Amino acid sequence: MSESAVETHCPYCALQCGMGLRRVAGAEPVEVVERAGFPVNLGALCGKGATAAAVLRPGVRLTSPLVRSAGGELRQASWAQALDRIGDALTSTARTHGRDAVGVFGGGGLTNEKAYLLGKFARVVLGTSTIDYNGRFCMSSAAAAGTRAFGVDRGLPFPLADVPRAGCVVLVGGNPAETMPPFVRYLRELRENGGRLIVVDPRRTRTAESADLYLAPRPGTDLALALGLLHLVVADGRTDKRFIAERTTGWEETRAAAMAHWPEHVEAVTGVPLPQLRRAAALFCDATSAMVLTARGPEQHAKGTDTVSAWINLCLATGNAGRPYAGYGCLTGQGNGQGGREHGQKADQLPGYRKLDDPAARAHVAAVWGVDPAALPGPGRSAYELLDALGQEVHSLLVMGSNPAVSAPRSARVADRLRALDFLAVCDVVLSETAALADVVLPVTQWAEETGTLTNLEGRVILRRKAVDPPEGVRSDLEVLHRLARRLGHPDGFPSDPEEVFAELRRASAGGTADYAGISYRRIAAEDGVFWPCPSPGHPGTPRLFLERFGTEDGRARFTPVQHRPAAEEPDAEFPLRLTTGRVLSQYQSGAQTRRVPALNSAAPGPYVELHPQLAERLGVREGEPVAVVSRRGRTVSPARVSGAIRPDTVFMPFHWPGERGANAHTNPALDPVSRMPEFKVCAVRLERA
Template identity: 45%
Template sequence: MAKPPLSPEALAALYGPHPSHFPPGGWEDESRHPAERLVKTHCCFCGQQCGIQLKVRQNQVIGFEPWEEFPFNRGMLCPKGVKRYLQSGHPDRLLDPLVRTEQGFRKAAWDEALDFTARRLREMQERYGKDAVAVYGGASLTTEKAYLLGKFARIALGTRHIDYNGRLCMVSAGTAYKLAFGVDRSPNPWSDIPKAQVLLVAGANIGECAPITTDYIWRCRDNGGRLIVVDPRMTPITRNADLYLPVRPGTDVVLLMGLLHVVLRDGLEDRDFISQHTEGFELVAESVRPYDPLTTAEITGVPPDAIEKAARWFGEAERAIALHARGIEHQSKGVENCLAIINLCLATGNIGREGASCMMITGQGNGQGGREHGQKCDQLPGQRSINDPEARSHVARVWGIDPAEIPQGGCTAVEIMEAIHRGEIKALLSICFNPLVSLPDAEFTAAALERLEFFGVVDFFLSETAHFADVVLAGSLHEEDEGVVANVEGRVLHIPKAVDPPGNARVDWTIYCDLARRLGKGQFFSYKSSREIFDE
C-alpha cells in the first residue's frame, strides 16, 4: 500500500518546501563571476509564457535579465517570473531517484529505481489486467513530453486510463470552443485586446493570476475602452472596472443568458453575421427568452440596471472582447458557461475581426499544447478524438501499430481516483501532477493513494503527493530540455535547453523511454533527442 513513510512534518523537514532566496553561489559570487551566456527562453509558471533571458554560468541558472524585444510581455514579468530562475538550483531539488523504506526515502541508482518501477507495473498488469494501471500527466510538460506520455500509456502500458491535471481547469473551455468552432483555441492574439471598445472579463482574477494581461487591459482603457467585470469577489481588476457585475457563485450562465436577452430584445444582434456564420440561432434566442433583467437579477444577484448597461455596452460596441478563465470554467457547468460567452460574441458578430472575440486565458505553462497532444483520456495527438476510426488509423500508422492496439477512451483525472477507491485501478504513475493539492477533496485523494498497490512519481521536488510514492524518479525542469509549448494565444514557442538537469536527475522523456524498454516496447521509443519526438 502506498503510504507516507514518515509524518508530513518530518518529510517536509527533510525535503521541503524550504524558502530559498539565493541563486547558486550567492549574490556576491554572481557579481564577481558574471554570467557566461544569456539564454532567451520563457517563464514556465503560467500559460502566458513571458519572454525572459536566463543567466547561465557553469551549467547553472544564476539569474535573469528581461527580454524586452519579446512582443508579448516586452520585458515585463510578474513576481513569479522574477523568481523563476531560483528553482533549478533550489536546495530542495531532487537529485536522485528515491525508493520508499520503512524509515523514509533512500536514494537509489537509476537502474534499481527503473527496474523496480517496471517490475511493479508489469506485476500489476499481469495480476489485474492492463487497465489496472493508470497514468497522470500535467499541462506544464512541453508538448513533446505530453505527446510521449500519451504514447507511453497507450503503447508501453496498453492502458486506456491516462488523463492530466488540465482536466481540473481548462478542459471545459476547450470543449466549448471545440463544440462551437470545431477547434480548441482562442481565436485572436492578445495584441487585439487594446483594440476593443468594450472588454467583458468573466471569472478571471487577472491582476493576480495573469498579471501581464493587466497591461493589455490598461492599454485598452488608455484607448478609451470600457471594462466590465463579472466576478463574485472584489479582485484587483474588479476594483478598476467601469462596470462591476457581482454575480452570485454558480449563476454565471444565467447572467450571460440575461445579457444576450437584452441584446436580442433591443435589436443589437448582428443579423448578417448570424445568418452567414452560425446555425441554431433560433434555439439560442428561445433559450434566453425567459431571462429578462428582473428574472436574471433575482437569480444572479446582479442589479437589473447593471445587466441592462452591460448588455448595451457590449451589444452597441463595434469591437468587443470577452475574456474568461477558471472562475466560470472551474464549475460543474463550465462548458455551458463558456458556450454562453461564445453565443454572446457570435450573436453580436464579435468574432473573426481585429479587436472582437471571445478568448480563454490559459492557466498552466503549456495548458494549450499539453491538452491537444494526447494525454487526455478522450484524445489522441492533434486534438483527434480517440473514438474516431480515421484518427485511430492515422495515429496507429505513425506509431507503427495496428489501430486495434490503441486502447479506447478511459477515466478522467477525478474518475481515476474513484476507480482506485472501487479497487479497479491498482497502480498509478504520475508526472507533473500534484493531485493531493489540485483535486477537490484531499481526504478522498489521500485515501485513494493509500489504496494503491504501486505508486510511482516523476517530479523535481518531493510534492505532497510524492510523499505517498513507492518510488520517485527525479525529473527535469522547463530549462533543462529542448521543446515547444503553446502559449495563451496558441502561439507555439521554442524552449531551448539552457542547462543540464542537476545531480543525477534526468530529462523526463528519457525516463519514459527507459521504462518502455524495460516493459518490452523499446522499439517504439528509440528517440535520441526531443527534436525527434517533435518531428514525429
C-alpha cells in the same frame, strides 16, 4: 538582452513570457534577465517569473531516485533499482488485474514533447485507456464549449495584441492582475485606446478595480448572467441578423432559451442589479467590436461548459466572432495548458487534437507509431474519475508533472485513494505532497535544464531552451519514458532527444485540428513562435482563426441553447455560505515550486479565509484570528482576512496549500456532464470561530 544570456520562457503560466537566463558566479546557477523582444510580455515579468531561478538551487530539489523500503521509508536508490521497481510493478498489475488497472496521470506543465510521448507510452507500451491529466481541472469546460461552437479549441483564436484594439472586453471570472500580471498591460492599453472593460467576479479583485463596470454575481450564477444579457440584447433589437443568417446555425432555439430568462429573474438569481445588467449589455453592443474572455471562474463548475456556451452565444448573436478584434477567448492557466491537451495525454484524444474514437484518426496515428489501430485502447476515465478509482479498479499509477494530492477536488479523499494503490510512481522536481506518498520517486529535469516546446494561450508554439545542466543524478522525463519502454519490451519508438520527439509529433499531428507539421525548432527561434495550425513549412501559421470560416464541417458557428441551473451544492440552514477558491499573486497552482522560493513564500506564507465585514461582525471574528471553514467534506482552519471586496454571502480561500490548510479539502467533485470538470468554484460551507 545580454549576448551571454539564453533566450527562453518562464516556467509558470500560459502567457509563457519571454525571459533570458544568464550564468552567474555564486549560489544561484543563473539569473533571470529581461528579454524585451518577445512580443507577449516585452520584457515584463511578475514576481514568480523574476524569481524562477531560485527553484534551480541545489538544496531545493530532488537529486536522487527514492524507493520506499520494507519499513515504509523513502530511501535513496540507483536509477536502475528505481526503474526496475516501476517496470516490475506495472507488469505485475497488468498481468493480475488487466491493462486498464495501470493508470497514467500527466500535467499541463509538461512540454509538448513530454505530453506526446506520455500518451504514446500509455497506449502503446502499457496498452491502457487509463490516462488523463490535471489540465482537466483547468480549462476543459472552455475547450468543450469552444469545440461545439467553433469546431476548434484554441484558448485565444486571436493574438493577445488584438485585445487592446477591441471596443469592449468582458472579463468573466479572471484576475490576471494576480494570476498573470504581464497581461494587465493589454487591459490598460484597451482603456487608453478608448475601449471599455467589464469585469465579472464575486470579489472586487485588483483587476476589477480597473474596470469601467464591475459585476459581482453570486458564485455559480454566471450562466444566468450571460443568459440575462442575451435576453436584453434580443429585447433591445441589438442582434446582428446578417451575421446570424450567414455564419451560424441554431439561433432560434438559443433565442428562445435566452428569452425565458427575464432580467428581473436574473437579478434575483445573480444578485446583480438590473441597471448594471442593462449598462453591461449597452457597453457590449455599442462597441465597434467586442470580446468575452473567460477564466476559471465560470468554467470550474458542474455546468461550466453550458456557462461558456452562453457567453459564446452572446458573442455570436452580436456578430462579435469571426472578425478582427472581436470574439470569445479563454485565458488558459497552466504553462502548457493548451499544448498539453492537444497531443494525447487527455483521456479521449490522440495527437493533433484528434478524437480517440475516430477510426480515421486512429489509423493515422497508428501508422506513425507503427502499430495496429485495433491495438490502441479506447477513451478512458476523466481525471477525477481516474483518481477516485485508485485502489479499486486502478491499482498502479504513474504520475508525471502533477500534484493531485493538493490540486484535486475533495483532496483528502484523493490522498486516501493514492495511499490505497498497490503501487505509485511519481516523476517530479521536488518532493511534492503526492511524491511523498509514492513507492518510487524519480528526480527529473525542470524548465531551465531541458529544451522543449510549449503552446501558449494564443496558440503560439514557443521554444523553451536549456540554459544549465541538471545536477548529477537527475534525468529528463523523456529519458524516463525511454528507459521504461525498453524495460517493458519496446526498445524503439521512445527517443529521449526532444527535437526527435517533436519531429514525430509533427507527423502525428499532420492533418489534425492542431496541425504542427510546418513547425520546427529552427522556425520557432526565427519567428518568436509559430501559431498553429501550420500544415507545411511554407505556411505562415494562423494567428487569427475564423476570419473566413469556423472550424465546423459547414464552416458555420453553432449556437447552443442552454438553461440556467443551480450549483450542484447550494447553501442551506447547516451550510449557509458559498465558498469560492482561487489564486494569489505570489503562489502558483499547488505551490509545490513557489512554496520553496523564499521571496514568494514570505509574501504569501499561508492560506486565509476572506470574509465580508458584516459576516465577520456577526461571527465575532477579527482580522487575523483563526476561523474554521466547515463543509460536507472537511474542516480547515485559517486566519481571517476581513474585506469589503467580497460579497457578504461568500467566502474565499486560495488553494495553494495542502492538507488541513487546503481549500480543496472542501471543493465539490461534482462533474460537468460534457467536460468532466469538477465544481471547484462553489460549494456550501459554514464558518466557526476556532
